[in-house]
Each structure stands twice: as C-alpha cells, then as structure tokens.
Amino acid sequence: MKISQDWIREYVAVDLPRQELVDRLTMIGWVPETVEEKDGDLILDLETYANRPDTLGHLGVARELGALLRLPLLEKDWPVAELDEETAAVADVQIAAEALCPRYCGLVVRGVPVGPSPEWMRRRLEAVGLRPINNIVDVSNYVLFATGQPLHTFDFGRIGGGRIVVREAKRGETLVDLDGRTLALEPGMLVIADESRPVALAGIIGGQASGISESTRDVFIESACFDPIGIRKTAKKLGLATDASYRFERGADIGFAPQGARMAASLLTQMGGRASRGLIDCYPRPPKALRVRLRLRRVAELLGVVVPEEFVVDVLGRLGFRLEPAAHHAWRVDVPTFRVDVSREADLVEEVARFYGYDRIPPRVTPVDSFPLAANRSRERLARIRQALLGQGFDEVINWSFADPEREAAAAGGRTPVAIQNPFSNRASVMRTTLLPGLVENAAWNLNRGLEGVHVFETGNVYYWVDEKKHREDLHLGLLSTGLRPGAGPSGAPAEADFFTVKGAVEAALEALRFDPVVFEERDHPSFEPGSALAVLYRGQAVGFVGTLRAAFTAGASVERPVIAGEIDLSALFGKTPRPFEFVPVPKFPGVVRDFSFLVDRAVPYGDAARILGRLDQPLLEGFELVDRFAGPPVPEGRVSLTIRLRFRHPQRTLVAGEVDKAAQEIIGHLKAALDIQLREGIN
Amino acid sequence: MATLKDRIEEVRKAFEEAAPQAGDAKSVEELRTAFLGRKRGRIMLLFEELKSAPAEEKREAGRLVNELKVAVVDRLQALENGALMAVRPAREIDLTLPGRQRYVGRPHPLTLFQEEIERIFLSMGFAIEEGPEIETDYYNFEALNFPPHHPARDKWDTLFIKGDLLLRTHTSPVQVRVMERTKPPIRIICPGRVFRRETPDPTHLPMFLQVEGLVVDQGVTFANLKGTLEHFLRALFGEKVKVRFRPSYFPFTEPSAEVDIECLVCSGRDPDCRVCGGTGWKEILGSGMVDPQVLKNVNIDPEKYSGWAFGLGVDRTAMFAFGIPEMRYFYENDLRFLRQFGAK
Structure with missing residues (x-):
C-alpha cells in the first residue's frame, strides 16, 4: 500500500533521512517495495500483511513509527457544524443481519455543493495513487486512506423513505453497481437496502442509483463494521475486489466506526455542508474487551533474550495496548479493537520482539542432545537407484507432475487420472499417471535441438484414483534411451542405444537395492510395441515394464526414431525387505572354465537355457555366462550359435580334469534333452 | 651519456646475440619475457624512456623502437615455430589424443x-x-x-x-x-x-x-x-x-x-x-x-x-x-x- 510521508507527519513527527526511514521500517516488518520522491514528498509502497488491516491507512503506519521512534501519536479534532434536526428523525437504520453487520453508524450531511475537493485533499489522494473525483467521494477515500476505515456515501435523496436496512439479499434481487455491472444477488450476501430495494452491496461497492452525482444535495454517510468472512465470500462469488472489501475481509476496527463518520462529516461541513444532530450508532451487541495475559518470563522463554520490563510496558503502551500489572512480573493486557491480529500471549511477544529488534536477539545454535538413529529408508534406496543410473550414463530430469489429458490418454496406462478443478492451463489439467510422456517430451526437446541421443531418468510420483473415493500416489522410476550414447573416445564410434541399454540400466538400478533379483517376462503393454516389451517381476508381482515405445505414442511428440523406455513402481518395491547382507569368503582353490558352443533353434530364447542352467543341481558349477551369440553362415538357416562359459570350482580342493569333464557332460546332457541343442564341431 | 638512439641499437644487438641460443619452447619464452615482458622487458623499458625524451629526438626514436619491436615479435614467432617443428622421433601412439572417458550421467x-x-x-x-x-x-x-x-x-x-x-x-x-x-x-x-x-x-x-x-x-x-x-x-x-x-x-x-x-x-x-x-x-x-x-x-x-x-x-x-x-x-x-x- 502506498504511504505518503507528508500524510504520516499529520500523525507523528517523523524526521528521518530517506534510507534510515526505509531501513527502520523494514526492521519492524514494513518493507517498502518501492520508494519514490514526488513533489517534495516521499511515497513508500509498503508490503501489507493479511493479519494487519490496521496498517491499511496512514494512522496505523504512523502508530508503528511512533512506537519505534518513541514519538507521541498526534490527535486531531474533527469539529462538526450541526443542524437542528436529529439524525434519527430523518434516517432510520435497522440491522436485520446482526451476524454479518455487528455495527452500523451513519448521519446525514445536507447542502454540500458537489464539486472538486480542496487542493490539499486532492494532493493527498494523488500522492497515494488515487484519482480525485468530487469532494464527497474524495472525503470517503480520504478517511479510508487516512484511517483504514472504509466509508460509503449515499445520495440521501435517493434512499427511499430515508430507511437504511442492513439485510441479506433476497433471491432474485439485483443491483447495478457504481461501475454499471448488474450483480445477481442471493441470500447470504449482505446488502444495504432502502424501504424497497438494495442500494449497495454492503462493504464492497455502492449502487449506481444511490451514488453521488452532480445533483446530490444531501449525503448519508455510512461508517460500519461488516463480518470479514461474509464480505470475502460475497466478493469472491461476484469476482469483486475493492479498497473497501480488501479491508473489511481482513477485519475493520469495530471501535472506530463512529469516529470515521464524524471525520467525514467534519470534512464535509468544512466544504459548506451541515450535519444532522447526533450520530446513529446501531451496535446491538458490543463484544467484551479482549484481555490477554502476558508474562515477562514468557518473553524470555520464547525469544531467548531478556527484554527489560520497562521496554515491554513502553512499547506496548505506544502501540495502543493497556497494561494492568498482575503478580509475578505479568500483566493483564487490554487489546485495542484495531488489533484484530492479537489474541494470545505469543502475539504480544511478537510485538515486543519486533520493536526490541530481531537483530538484538543473540544467535544460538539449537542444542542437540539426541540424534536420529534410523535413516530414512526410502530416500536411501532412492539414492542408490539414482547413483546406479547415473553410473549407467543416464542424466537425471525433473518433469511437471501435471499432464496434458490427451497425451496422458495416449500413454494408455489405463489408470484414472486425478483431475485438477482449477488448472492454470488446460494442457496441465490432470496429474500424471505415468512418467513416460514427460520423458518422451524430454527426448523431443533435446533431439530437436541437435543432440544425437537422449538417455534420461526421473524419479517422482504418479497419481491416480483407485476408485471413486480413494486416490494413490506412487513413487515411480522412469527411464528412456534413444540415439547415440554420449562419451565415446577417440578410437571408438559412439554406440547406438538399444533395448539392452535400458534393460541393463534397470538391472543395475534394482541390483543396487539388494532385493531378490527381478525376473523379466515377455508380456505386452499398451505403451509398448507388441512383442517388444518385458514385464519386470519381483517375486511374481509385476512392478514395471521395459520395451520399445509404441511408434504412435512417440510420434505424438514428434520423435520419429525408436525409443526404448521403462517404468518401475518403486513404491511397490520399497516396502519389501532386502536380503540380509552376508559376506562370502574369497575362494582359496583355483576354478576351471569350459566354453561350450552349440546350435539351437532360433525360436528358443537364451532365457530358456539360462533357466535350465540356473536350476541344475550341480555342486561343482559355480556360475555361467553367455559369451557369444551368432547367427548367419556357417550357422544353418533357422538356427543360432550360443557360446556359454561354465565356471567350475570346489570349495575345499583343486579340481581334477575328470570330474570337470563328467559334470560338463551331465550339463550338456540336460540342455540337449530339454532344448534339442547340437554341439558345434571343433569345440571340446 | 648515450642517446636514446644508442640504447635502442644496444638492445637490438643484445637480442640478435641471444636469439640463436634459443632452441626450445622454454628458452623462446624466456627471451620473450626478457625483451617484451610487460613490466621489465627491455623494449618495453625503451617505450617508457621515450615518453620523457626531448621532442626533437622523440619522432625518430619512436620509429626505431617500433621497428625493433616488430622485428623482435617476428623473430620470436619464427623461433617458436621452429622449436615446435624440431625433429622428434616417430611414435606408435599419439599421447596427445583425448582420453577415453566413460560417460557418467549428471544429477539434476x-x-x-x-x-x-x-x-x-x-x-x-x-x-x-x-x-x-x-x-x-x-x-x-x-x-x-x-x-x-x-x-x-x-x-x-x-x-x-x-x-x-x-x-x-x-x-x-x-x-x-x-x-x-x-x-x-x-x-x-x-x-x-x-x-x-x-x-x-x-x-x-x-x-x-x-x-x-x-x-x-x-x-x-x-x-x-x-x-x-x-x-x-x-x-x-x-x-x-x-x-x-x-x-x-x-x-x-x-x-x-x-x-x-x-x-x-x-x-x-x-x-x-x-x-x-x-x-x-x-x-x-x-x-x-x-x-x-x-x-x-x-x-x-x-x-x-x-x-x-x-x-x-x-x-x-x-x-x-x-x-x-x-x-x-x-x-x-x-x-x-x-x-x-x-x-x-
């Protein structure tokens, strides 16, 4: 909010150099976002706080400065030239919705010639960025920006029957507001009505029909207090935000309403008007004054510094609190009505701290007498996975949790996405159910910018409805690889990524968890090309997929080359218990290695051979690996040559050739029986 | 007292005597520092002196110092090229090729x-x-x-x-x-x-x-x-x-x-x-x-x-x-x- 230094000086005799004023305001919480000099005045645009409506006028800011600089707040008289007629005799105010309007004050000022305001008032308003309109409207703006109390002025001649009824709107009622909009009203919205119809939307905006015009002679000044929640609901519903609603929804000073009306009347009588005698003040249930206990000990306990008693008493007094001493260095503190933010001891401690100075509180490291024993397991597991993937040459990305509903449908995960009621964009109106579209987007972005390959992963949540009522968010790992792999040296051409790049990365990542090994199984999935995807199974449960993404899916993001990707549900895995770590002694005796090459039908996958070898009851067989796979001449059509290395070892002694031969023959016998293999010539 | 012109001649001689001794890149660099070094290079010092020289000498001396500088720069360049081209044994492996790195991904x-x-x-x-x-x-x-x-x-x-x-x-x-x-x-x-x-x-x-x-x-x-x-x-x-x-x-x-x-x-x-x-x-x-x-x-x-x-x-x-x-x-x-x- 814009504050004029000259205007502030009407309330407190501040005299600080510009930079010092800025710094000192900042250090009690009022940050000037801009500072400009204008016609010899200094205009500060102060950041405001939702809990401090009292500072939405110059008086409140002046009070803060007075407390800071220990200067008295200057009071002004507002003399009113009165007529003989009683206000109550000409105007009748009724509050029919007490909960929404706890206090309503008003009076009539007759015979004000409508015209421009005096020069001094125009200058004040212009200084804070307002456009002067006419003397009557300007007076209500002046009072608002001087004190924070919003007023409304009606053309009294247009208030039917001189009756002011504060009530909820009736179904079907409308109001044409000051800006010419027709507002559709409904019950729950508070209006000011005359004997027949609404003339203003209470606390938000006036009606056009009862507004001040050049023909206005008599003015009704309204200075009221409206319920903050009611104002906020109505303003939000109608999409209105005014200087008045901004203040009322934060909480107006219920104690100040009469003074606001008097101030306006005084200003209008200075311009030639005469006010009706006596103020109407409808205040059916004045609330009990708020009293808060403050203990000096508590100040020290919360702040960590001993603030002198005299300081506490002085500063709170200057801020408008009344302190009554109680036993044991404590006070009963009366909270002034303009401080709607203060209701507990902690609120008072903050006031003391602000003015004592945060910079005078000594910094002390938080004492620690115990440390957490358990690490955050899921984060630790995540760190292992990330490390493994970085090691595999994948770069990490972070994508939006939002998704485009169309792209999401194209990814065909089949889950019901969580929709956002008020998205910031239609292309980000649901939460993602899969990480794949984001990764494809990353591939497109980078390929379009000249990169020859993209190998990336992301870990993050996906979100979906399990049923009508229940949603889930699961931590997923997504990874994608396409094009040349980075980092080839001078003698090697960079390698093209393929299916096994991603499969290997998934294996590496999951091995880092030390869980039971996952098993891959051919299985189709709508995101992947038919026949080119594997399900990742952990103890029989599918926890993810790897495969070649469906061309239609990647083409949607304008990626025309093959893309290999995978997605793993880490939430499903992280709940499991890893294998206990056991140390295995390094073997003492040498092992023997035998390579076997054989031909097998092309339809037989290596996985079948591996499964048979893995299940053998052959104590001397320590392990095996595939070392070569070859098809084409001289291998006959329809067959493929596999070379498997068998590793033999005995834990307690050196092996003899005969027993290795025997074991090898048995193993080959098993493979022959199961897979119809044919040993290649020239290999023993 | 020797004139500025004499001292220019002196520096030229000194350079010409020293230049043939510079056989490798390191000695060429030393020579460059001795004559062209920003603070204490002998030619740079001559430029300094030039500033306070009497007006009638200034023009002529200025031309000479500049000529000397151009000559020295050219000669040093030639020496440097020569030093690089010096006969070296043929090698099986060019050790100056870039190293082979395994690419490790980068965290976000x-x-x-x-x-x-x-x-x-x-x-x-x-x-x-x-x-x-x-x-x-x-x-x-x-x-x-x-x-x-x-x-x-x-x-x-x-x-x-x-x-x-x-x-x-x-x-x-x-x-x-x-x-x-x-x-x-x-x-x-x-x-x-x-x-x-x-x-x-x-x-x-x-x-x-x-x-x-x-x-x-x-x-x-x-x-x-x-x-x-x-x-x-x-x-x-x-x-x-x-x-x-x-x-x-x-x-x-x-x-x-x-x-x-x-x-x-x-x-x-x-x-x-x-x-x-x-x-x-x-x-x-x-x-x-x-x-x-x-x-x-x-x-x-x-x-x-x-x-x-x-x-x-x-x-x-x-x-x-x-x-x-x-x-x-x-x-x-x-x-x-x-x-x-x-x-x-």
Missing part, C-alpha cells in the same frame, strides 16, 4: 542443490521426512492456523482436486503429520514438490521444490532459530555471508521472520541490481516460532514445548546461487543446461 541441478541443503541439516542432527503431495485442506491449511475463508490463504494460491483434496502448497503438512505421530524432541526437514496456482513467469511456476524444517523441544527459542539458520546459510553461501532477520507474517508462526542474505551479485552497490532491486538484500527463507495454535492442533502443550520452523524454495535459492535468470530452465530439461551442473 535441483537435486544437487537440495542434497547440499539436506547435508547441512543432517550434520546438525535433523532427520528427513516426506509426505503426500495430494493433501487435505486440514493438513495444508487448517492445522496450520489458516482459518477457512481467511485472506492469508491468497498468498498460497491453491490447485484444488475435489472435496477437501488439494495439491499441497508447501511441505508444512509433513510437519503437522510428523508432530501428530511423534513426541518431541522433533528435528526434521521436509523436502518435496509443492504446487501453486501461478501463471508461469521467470520467477514463478505452478510447481517447485521446497525444503522446510521444524524443531520442537523444551526451551527452544527464537535465538535458536537465528543461530541455526545463520549457520545453515553460511554453510550454503559461504562463511562471510551477511544474514538479517526481519519481522513478517505467516499464520503458522508467531513471531515470524523473513530471512535475507546480502546480495551476492551487487553487495548492495548497484541501485538497479536485477537480483536485489538495489536493496542489497535478497529474501531467502521464511521462518518463525511455531504458533501455539499449531502445537495445540497436534496435542503438543505450548506451555511446555516450543519450536521453530522455516521454509525455503529450492528453485529460487538455486537461481540466486548460480545466477540463473529463469526458473523454467529447471523443467525444460535441456541436457545442455542440466549437464553443466555435474561439474559444479
């Missing part, structure tokens, strides 16, 4: 920066806690002392799901959940994604990363808040960084403090600084003593326990630390951008 800069923050707090005995990103109004607002329909909610502009479900606007709900299930002492940080209904611009995005922290124990004071956060900021930005605490307002803390550090870009010297706007300070985090109502909401007695909390935007802090002008760079995932930070 936000992960890196977040880990740096986590490391500092872990070293102070904090634990890391996480929670759901789809939250309820209760955990995101009400438990944190935001009354329904309070204008304070405007600053946390919210994306709603349905019913009372929403996307969390901060990681504070994790603090509430931890306080509900744990007894003090509590010392945690809560990193994670948060969401706001923001129209994207250079410093605002509808999703960003946050790290919040919470301490609850007996006898915890504002002085502890200051000391711990000052330590954190020095560990993150350097020992000498200046930190200031100034009053602010958050519904869930009382008293509340905004924490600024001095502008690393201009140190307050540039009135038009793009980063600090000329104030010399950059807002880094929000903090405060946990509001007694928040403690009551989780059944912790505010008379017995007190606490402090803070929150910081990882993205904006990283932007400030690395001088990144636009927040969206983090989410475009352009590998040419991301890969730079692995070397940080």
Whole structure:
C-alpha cells in the first residue's frame, strides 16, 4: 500500500533521512517495495500483511513509527457544524443481519455543493495513487486512506423513505453497481437496502442509483463494521475486489466506526455542508474487551533474550495496548479493537520482539542432545537407484507432475487420472499417471535441438484414483534411451542405444537395492510395441515394464526414431525387505572354465537355457555366462550359435580334469534333452 | 651519456646475440619475457624512456623502437615455430589424443542443490521426512492456523482436486503429520514438490521444490532459530555471508521472520541490481516460532514445548546461487543446461 510521508507527519513527527526511514521500517516488518520522491514528498509502497488491516491507512503506519521512534501519536479534532434536526428523525437504520453487520453508524450531511475537493485533499489522494473525483467521494477515500476505515456515501435523496436496512439479499434481487455491472444477488450476501430495494452491496461497492452525482444535495454517510468472512465470500462469488472489501475481509476496527463518520462529516461541513444532530450508532451487541495475559518470563522463554520490563510496558503502551500489572512480573493486557491480529500471549511477544529488534536477539545454535538413529529408508534406496543410473550414463530430469489429458490418454496406462478443478492451463489439467510422456517430451526437446541421443531418468510420483473415493500416489522410476550414447573416445564410434541399454540400466538400478533379483517376462503393454516389451517381476508381482515405445505414442511428440523406455513402481518395491547382507569368503582353490558352443533353434530364447542352467543341481558349477551369440553362415538357416562359459570350482580342493569333464557332460546332457541343442564341431 | 638512439641499437644487438641460443619452447619464452615482458622487458623499458625524451629526438626514436619491436615479435614467432617443428622421433601412439572417458550421467541441478541443503541439516542432527503431495485442506491449511475463508490463504494460491483434496502448497503438512505421530524432541526437514496456482513467469511456476524444517523441544527459542539458520546459510553461501532477520507474517508462526542474505551479485552497490532491486538484500527463507495454535492442533502443550520452523524454495535459492535468470530452465530439461551442473 502506498504511504505518503507528508500524510504520516499529520500523525507523528517523523524526521528521518530517506534510507534510515526505509531501513527502520523494514526492521519492524514494513518493507517498502518501492520508494519514490514526488513533489517534495516521499511515497513508500509498503508490503501489507493479511493479519494487519490496521496498517491499511496512514494512522496505523504512523502508530508503528511512533512506537519505534518513541514519538507521541498526534490527535486531531474533527469539529462538526450541526443542524437542528436529529439524525434519527430523518434516517432510520435497522440491522436485520446482526451476524454479518455487528455495527452500523451513519448521519446525514445536507447542502454540500458537489464539486472538486480542496487542493490539499486532492494532493493527498494523488500522492497515494488515487484519482480525485468530487469532494464527497474524495472525503470517503480520504478517511479510508487516512484511517483504514472504509466509508460509503449515499445520495440521501435517493434512499427511499430515508430507511437504511442492513439485510441479506433476497433471491432474485439485483443491483447495478457504481461501475454499471448488474450483480445477481442471493441470500447470504449482505446488502444495504432502502424501504424497497438494495442500494449497495454492503462493504464492497455502492449502487449506481444511490451514488453521488452532480445533483446530490444531501449525503448519508455510512461508517460500519461488516463480518470479514461474509464480505470475502460475497466478493469472491461476484469476482469483486475493492479498497473497501480488501479491508473489511481482513477485519475493520469495530471501535472506530463512529469516529470515521464524524471525520467525514467534519470534512464535509468544512466544504459548506451541515450535519444532522447526533450520530446513529446501531451496535446491538458490543463484544467484551479482549484481555490477554502476558508474562515477562514468557518473553524470555520464547525469544531467548531478556527484554527489560520497562521496554515491554513502553512499547506496548505506544502501540495502543493497556497494561494492568498482575503478580509475578505479568500483566493483564487490554487489546485495542484495531488489533484484530492479537489474541494470545505469543502475539504480544511478537510485538515486543519486533520493536526490541530481531537483530538484538543473540544467535544460538539449537542444542542437540539426541540424534536420529534410523535413516530414512526410502530416500536411501532412492539414492542408490539414482547413483546406479547415473553410473549407467543416464542424466537425471525433473518433469511437471501435471499432464496434458490427451497425451496422458495416449500413454494408455489405463489408470484414472486425478483431475485438477482449477488448472492454470488446460494442457496441465490432470496429474500424471505415468512418467513416460514427460520423458518422451524430454527426448523431443533435446533431439530437436541437435543432440544425437537422449538417455534420461526421473524419479517422482504418479497419481491416480483407485476408485471413486480413494486416490494413490506412487513413487515411480522412469527411464528412456534413444540415439547415440554420449562419451565415446577417440578410437571408438559412439554406440547406438538399444533395448539392452535400458534393460541393463534397470538391472543395475534394482541390483543396487539388494532385493531378490527381478525376473523379466515377455508380456505386452499398451505403451509398448507388441512383442517388444518385458514385464519386470519381483517375486511374481509385476512392478514395471521395459520395451520399445509404441511408434504412435512417440510420434505424438514428434520423435520419429525408436525409443526404448521403462517404468518401475518403486513404491511397490520399497516396502519389501532386502536380503540380509552376508559376506562370502574369497575362494582359496583355483576354478576351471569350459566354453561350450552349440546350435539351437532360433525360436528358443537364451532365457530358456539360462533357466535350465540356473536350476541344475550341480555342486561343482559355480556360475555361467553367455559369451557369444551368432547367427548367419556357417550357422544353418533357422538356427543360432550360443557360446556359454561354465565356471567350475570346489570349495575345499583343486579340481581334477575328470570330474570337470563328467559334470560338463551331465550339463550338456540336460540342455540337449530339454532344448534339442547340437554341439558345434571343433569345440571340446 | 648515450642517446636514446644508442640504447635502442644496444638492445637490438643484445637480442640478435641471444636469439640463436634459443632452441626450445622454454628458452623462446624466456627471451620473450626478457625483451617484451610487460613490466621489465627491455623494449618495453625503451617505450617508457621515450615518453620523457626531448621532442626533437622523440619522432625518430619512436620509429626505431617500433621497428625493433616488430622485428623482435617476428623473430620470436619464427623461433617458436621452429622449436615446435624440431625433429622428434616417430611414435606408435599419439599421447596427445583425448582420453577415453566413460560417460557418467549428471544429477539434476535441483537435486544437487537440495542434497547440499539436506547435508547441512543432517550434520546438525535433523532427520528427513516426506509426505503426500495430494493433501487435505486440514493438513495444508487448517492445522496450520489458516482459518477457512481467511485472506492469508491468497498468498498460497491453491490447485484444488475435489472435496477437501488439494495439491499441497508447501511441505508444512509433513510437519503437522510428523508432530501428530511423534513426541518431541522433533528435528526434521521436509523436502518435496509443492504446487501453486501461478501463471508461469521467470520467477514463478505452478510447481517447485521446497525444503522446510521444524524443531520442537523444551526451551527452544527464537535465538535458536537465528543461530541455526545463520549457520545453515553460511554453510550454503559461504562463511562471510551477511544474514538479517526481519519481522513478517505467516499464520503458522508467531513471531515470524523473513530471512535475507546480502546480495551476492551487487553487495548492495548497484541501485538497479536485477537480483536485489538495489536493496542489497535478497529474501531467502521464511521462518518463525511455531504458533501455539499449531502445537495445540497436534496435542503438543505450548506451555511446555516450543519450536521453530522455516521454509525455503529450492528453485529460487538455486537461481540466486548460480545466477540463473529463469526458473523454467529447471523443467525444460535441456541436457545442455542440466549437464553443466555435474561439474559444479
């Protein structure tokens, strides 16, 4: 909010150099976002706080400065030239919705010639960025920006029957507001009505029909207090935000309403008007004054510094609190009505701290007498996975949790996405159910910018409805690889990524968890090309997929080359218990290695051979690996040559050739029986 | 006394005697320093002398010194080329070829920066806690002392799901959940994604990363808040960084403090600084003593326990630390951008 230094000086005799004023305001919480000099005045645009409506006028800011600089707040008289007629005799105010309007004050000022305001008032308003309109409207703006109390002025001649009824709107009622909009009203919205119809939307905006015009002679000044929640609901519903609603929804000073009306009347009588005698003040249930206990000990306990008693008493007094001493260095503190933010001891401690100075509180490291024993397991597991993937040459990305509903449908995960009621964009109106579209987007972005390959992963949540009522968010790992792999040296051409790049990365990542090994199984999935995807199974449960993404899916993001990707549900895995770590002694005796090459039908996958070898009851067989796979001449059509290395070892002694031969023959016998293999010539 | 002209001749002779001795790159470089070195090079000294030479000598001498300099520069260049071309034995392996590296992927800069923050707090005995990103109004607002329909909610502009479900606007709900299930002492940080209904611009995005922290124990004071956060900021930005605490307002803390550090870009010297706007300070985090109502909401007695909390935007802090002008760079995932930070 814009504050004029000259205007502030009407309330407190501040005299600080510009930079010092800025710094000192900042250090009690009022940050000037801009500072400009204008016609010899200094205009500060102060950041405001939702809990401090009292500072939405110059008086409140002046009070803060007075407390800071220990200067008295200057009071002004507002003399009113009165007529003989009683206000109550000409105007009748009724509050029919007490909960929404706890206090309503008003009076009539007759015979004000409508015209421009005096020069001094125009200058004040212009200084804070307002456009002067006419003397009557300007007076209500002046009072608002001087004190924070919003007023409304009606053309009294247009208030039917001189009756002011504060009530909820009736179904079907409308109001044409000051800006010419027709507002559709409904019950729950508070209006000011005359004997027949609404003339203003209470606390938000006036009606056009009862507004001040050049023909206005008599003015009704309204200075009221409206319920903050009611104002906020109505303003939000109608999409209105005014200087008045901004203040009322934060909480107006219920104690100040009469003074606001008097101030306006005084200003209008200075311009030639005469006010009706006596103020109407409808205040059916004045609330009990708020009293808060403050203990000096508590100040020290919360702040960590001993603030002198005299300081506490002085500063709170200057801020408008009344302190009554109680036993044991404590006070009963009366909270002034303009401080709607203060209701507990902690609120008072903050006031003391602000003015004592945060910079005078000594910094002390938080004492620690115990440390957490358990690490955050899921984060630790995540760190292992990330490390493994970085090691595999994948770069990490972070994508939006939002998704485009169309792209999401194209990814065909089949889950019901969580929709956002008020998205910031239609292309980000649901939460993602899969990480794949984001990764494809990353591939497109980078390929379009000249990169020859993209190998990336992301870990993050996906979100979906399990049923009508229940949603889930699961931590997923997504990874994608396409094009040349980075980092080839001078003698090697960079390698093209393929299916096994991603499969290997998934294996590496999951091995880092030390869980039971996952098993891959051919299985189709709508995101992947038919026949080119594997399900990742952990103890029989599918926890993810790897495969070649469906061309239609990647083409949607304008990626025309093959893309290999995978997605793993880490939430499903992280709940499991890893294998206990056991140390295995390094073997003492040498092992023997035998390579076997054989031909097998092309339809037989290596996985079948591996499964048979893995299940053998052959104590001397320590392990095996595939070392070569070859098809084409001289291998006959329809067959493929596999070379498997068998590793033999005995834990307690050196092996003899005969027993290795025997074991090898048995193993080959098993493979022959199961897979119809044919040993290649020239290999023993 | 020898004239300037004589001394020029002297330097020329000296160079011509020395030049044939320079056989390798190192001695050529020494020769260059001796004659052309910026401070003590003999030709440079001649230029110095020229400044105070009498006017009638100046023109002629000036021409001579310049000629000498050009000649020396040419000769040195020739010597240098010769030194490189000197006969060397043929080699099987060209050792100057670039080394062979295995490419290791790069972590995302936000992960890196977040880990740096986590490391500092872990070293102070904090634990890391996480929670759901789809939250309820209760955990995101009400438990944190935001009354329904309070204008304070405007600053946390919210994306709603349905019913009372929403996307969390901060990681504070994790603090509430931890306080509900744990007894003090509590010392945690809560990193994670948060969401706001923001129209994207250079410093605002509808999703960003946050790290919040919470301490609850007996006898915890504002002085502890200051000391711990000052330590954190020095560990993150350097020992000498200046930190200031100034009053602010958050519904869930009382008293509340905004924490600024001095502008690393201009140190307050540039009135038009793009980063600090000329104030010399950059807002880094929000903090405060946990509001007694928040403690009551989780059944912790505010008379017995007190606490402090803070929150910081990882993205904006990283932007400030690395001088990144636009927040969206983090989410475009352009590998040419991301890969730079692995070397940080």
